[in-house]
Amino acid sequence: MQAVSIKEGNSPVILAFPHVGLHVPAEIFGRLNEVGKRLADTDWHVDKLYDGLLPSATSVVANFHRYVVDANRAPDGASLYPGQNTTELCPTTDFEGAKIWRDGCEPTNVEIEERRVNFHQKYHEGVKAQIERVYNQFGCVILYDCHSIRSQIPYLFDGNLPDFNIGTNQGVTCASILEEHVVDVCGQASGFTHVVNGRFKGGWTTRHYARPEQNIHVIQMELSQATYMLEQEPWTYMEDKAKKIRPVLQTILTGLEKLAHQELIK
DSSP states (O other): OOEEEEEEOSSSSEEEEEEEEBBBBHHTTBBBHHHHHHHHOOOTTTHHHHHSSSSSSSSEOBBBBBTOOOOOOOOOOOOSTTTOOOOOSSSSSTOOOOOOOBTTOOHHHHHHHHHHHIIIIIHHHHHHHHHHHHHHSOOOOOEEEEEEEOOOOTTTSSSSOOOOEOTTTTTTSOOHHHHHHHHHHHSSSOOEEEEEESOOOOOOOHHOBBBGGGGGGEEEEEEEEEEEEETTOOOOHHHHHHHHHHHHHHHHHHHHHHHIIIIIII
């Protein structure tokens, strides 16, 4: 299995999917406990949800599961949310705070480094290469980082998560016109809620690649899984829900592409 799948498009927009992968090498899967083997913290079906919404966009997809190594964590393991509950580069717990490895089978420092090189690094080599290719073609890049999470996870946040969680690290990872566009679309979407830089302000991908002064812009979108799927096993994709949110996402993406062409290219 390749660590990353890439579809090159002809647009300033790149869609990144760091957490949709389900592959866990057999020797690693066998060390997970029953909690871990559920793979519950997957960004289930996010690639399907976005499929076809902006056909011209490039996509970069991590095929490995986040329990192998988290492609949206800092490679040195530094926390992105100091003082708050979160999961590590190679997670030892799930989003509920429960252990995911059999006793004595937690990844060692040597294994963490191997996974970083074999998976995390491969994914980000793909992201970086596509940013460079798209930038060379258009002089502008909008990297849109696609995520989802269960709407209620007390270990990570209080109460119900808004439907759209827009992350720009307090507005520093993209031009204000891009953030305003995404916020406006979400705000006008009937029946949906949104927040900007709430619990999820943007992960390592968002913070690492953003260079808005050089016309490289990054936005993270964390969707509540309640908007398009069953939030418990068997984690079913629900077409009736998805067909309501997909037009909103399409408006976001087509608007970002239009702004890149009309407003931002230097």
